Amino acid sequence: MTAGWEYEGGPPLVADAVTLVDGTTFCLSDAAGDIAPGTAAGLYVRDTRILSSWALEVDGHRIQPLAVLPGQDGFSAVHVARTPPPPGRADSPLLVLVDRRVGEGMCVQVTVRNLAARPTTCTVRVRVDADFADLFEVKEGVTRAAAVAVRAVRADGLWLQAPDRPRRALRVSGQGAYVGPDGLSWSLTLGPREQVCVGLEADAVIDGQPLSPSHRCGSAVHESWPAARMRSWRTSTASIGTADPGLAHTLERSVEDLGALQIADPDDPDVGVVAAGAPWYMALFGRDSLLTSLMALVLDQGLAVSTVRALAALQGTRTEPRSEEEPGKIPHETRHGPRARARDVGAYYGSVDATPLFVVAVGELVRFGLDEALLAELLPHVDRALDWMVNRGDRDGDGFVEYCRATPAGLLHQGWKDSFDAITFADGRPAEPPIALCEVQGYVYAAFRARSEMAAVLGDAAGARRWDERAARLREAFDARFWLPARGYLALGLDGAKRPIDALTSNAGHCLWSGIVLPERSGALAEQLVGARMFTGWGVRTLASDMAAYNPVSYHNGSVWPHDNALLAAGLMRYGHVDAAQRVAIGVLEAADAFDGRLPELFCGFDREEFATPVPYPTSCSPQAWASAAPLSLVRTLMRLEPAVPQGLVRIDPVVPWRYLPLEVADMPLAGTRVTIGVDPDGAHVGHLPPGIRIEGWSGGAPGAGP
Incomplete structure (x- = not known):
């Protein structure tokens, strides 16, 4: 430990x-x-x-x-x-x-x-x-x-x-x-x-x-600040309705828990940010809070705005090995207890992915119509984050972002699977840092693409072209080093000796979500992710069942994480693997029914054929922010809802399974106004669309077939 x-x-x-x-x-x-x-x-x-x-x-x-x-x-x-x-x-x-x-x-x-x-x-x-x-x-x-x-x-x-x-x-x-x-x-x-x-x-x-x-x-x-914030938040966010009682209950629990998990921004007590989860994570986290607010955008963009602003205020400005702070780096977590006071380390920066995810979150807010004044406020922080990725994050200049802790007191592994035994080869050997994780390269790719779009919004055509070219080079290099043709899937990462870490993991699904995977690779990868080795019936395991380190009752080596599956399902849908995405989404939502509508942080990775209900993980946190946001993300994935306000359009092409119809997102914030999007057997219906925004990608046909 x-x-x-x-x-x-x-x-x-x-x-x-x-x-x-x-x-x-x-x-x-x-x-x-x-x-x-x-x-x-x-x-x-x-x-x-x-x-x-x-x-x-x-x-x-x-x-x-x-x-x-x-x-x-x-x-x-x-x-x-x-x-x-x-x-x-x-x-x-x-x-x-x-x-x-x-x-x-x-x-x-x-x-x-x-x-x-x-x-x-x-x-x-x-x-x-x-x-x-x-x-x-x-x-x-x-x-x-x-x-x-x-x-x-x-x-x-x-x-x-x-x-x-x-x-x-x-x-x-x-x-x-x-x-x-x-x-x-x-x-x-x-x-x-x-x-x-x-x-x-x-x-x-x-x-x-x-x-x-x-x-x-x-x-x-x-009335406490969180109670007041909850009341205000519930009246200002979108509402999601569905004919399916189980999904309706899950969505209601998700919204309640996301409200309960909001805490005051330490630098602006009137602003709410989302804590990672109870009981151990009631603090602002980089990775967790960013991914949660990203997955909840269909409900509320204000949470993402306050989260990125709070993290921007904590962005690294110096090199400090004890806290692993570096200029431009976004913190992993903040703490205020006796130990943090004694060590004078209130914020810890040992995360390799919070920094690119920060840029990704700002980019997604731009797609939802972020105010240009807010973009101007955040842009210097975005560029400092990008500078960290390009320079300090790429420790050896090979074009990939790696991690290696600066002190024995820091985290050994600094991606989202951060337990000591989470990163192993297929034969069970632990990988030694510095490690370049596959999903982190995907986040960096998405960050480069997001910065290109920001440049385009600001009229900087040369900047847009430069960041797009950087993203394309990374994508090409990533495919050359991470794709394992003999196995048909992506390496988990590259170890300190630049050897591919050949375990089959759910991390590859994040690469689909970010878009770094070449289209011609996606079919084989999708087949692996929803195959018998990975898919339990309740979701995709973190590690394939034939890997040496597999254990269905482990934290990161065979368990099922709802947020992981939400990103993976979005990635499958992004590449057009509709049946696979639906299969994952339905499995997770049915697991939520078994947990009375509240998805835990994780649950055990046993096959559904072996146990009729998902088996709880004994120390799983609940409520957990990104688990609570996962159903919201899955609904957006099934609706295939992608705002692109700078381009003057909203893409929607629903493939919502019939069991959930009709489905409606009412009063979704978009470009300074609120829209209502409904899906029924006849297709999608959009109301209150702001001027200058058109609908694209929907032909009026029935939703894709689903269970």
Whole structure:
């Protein structure tokens, strides 16, 4: 394990874990609402676990969970429970409702209801502990004793603080509570059929200043930034409707989760950017946030605009080996916990693909009609990113962008498959850096093409021609070095000795998405990607089943990732492999049904014929931003929707399977206005098209045949 930036599965979550998210605050608990010590559960605020143990007892007994009722907002839930039945009785006389809300802390309202016809008394006690562990310590499984030197009982509650983390503390308070060194308690008297409520709050204390919980139990006095952002976002984005109930539910969950995963831009608190996912990725990430916003463009372009602007503000300006910062480079992730403070590394730049994807995202925004003033603002950052790709990114001058970590504390592998064992040859041998990944060359190719289009928009014909020629040279060189004619697929990459890494992986699908693959190669590649070695029935595996490193219960060596499949399906469709693209899209969307509409970060790569439902990966993050955006991308792929506003057109040629019809995207932002695109058995119908924009690529025929 490297020094923390890498996530290779992390510690197992508690059984039936309940995850609540509000910006950079999240809580992991069990079905009763308790936080068990020694697990990954806890209340996390700004990358610090401020609660590592939380136990609710009634008359000295733990409550028995009955149900969890999640809120529609992502940051609240009600745990329905009962007290254990008295000896000799089958039923319990007391019902317990635990209403929990998170946001810069946690607010809990406990309601005890007497179900009996006679009065009763009880004692409610909440025991708390804190280890103030850095998020990385928890996800790496590094044990840390809850070494709290200060357990001060004060007039405003119980205070806990660790001697080695003086900048972080916890205050727990509750009206009318008895405050002791291990928690709070109340003595309650309940009449027949009566209920009594008590409330308590867990406040994170940063640099001596308590952060008041954003959501007060039973009160709507203070609306948190994420809640306000969610409300505003839902009213300003497109809506997607379909006749298929399963897809409709999946799309609704996707939109809810993307809203819940938005956090404030650290440099502009009024602007929202998408975090990568819960529980471990509640921060701005380069690759993840960019791909998520790209896949969600059919819903909202504002998210992509705010993401690229936030990343532009963090673009590298110096050479710093500890953080792997380099001039022009886009960061991999940002952090604010104790470890980041101690190492003075709030942003880490160990990603080879965030920088080209940044340019790709700006280019796609231009195709959707990005305002020229915003393009002018972003263009210097685009050119600095391109300069990094052409010079520092191409470490040896061979025309390909490689990675090799600058410090042993950095990530060994710096593409999207960044676990230590993710890049291997077909025979299982690990590839040694510097490594030029196939999909990264595709991203660079797409970035060159995007810059050419930007130049054309700005009237720079010579610049447009120059970047197109650079893209063409890269495409030709890529085919010569990465295509494996004897195998009929692309090499995963080139290792440090420039040998092709000959494993068959899903990365090649990204090359179809970017357009770097020569058209004459696409048929053979498509056949490999949806063949029995790769396609599970629920999606395409990350690694073919006959590769030596294959393991269907691995993080990157045989599992199925929804976002990976969304890009792969878009790539198949780009090259006209409609049946293959539909097959992948339907498989992933049917997997979403099995996960109650919420696609996880990944799931196991077993064949559908072996298991009737997709098998969850034990430490998969959920909700995960790019998994949440995957269904939106798949819908766009099936609609074959490609705006080209600078050329004055929108291309649409739907091949939506009949089961999803009619399908409509209403109020999709485009070129400063909103359009509505519907697809039914008679074809596509476009409403409210802005002046000067025409439809191309649709002849009015029925959608392509599909299951």
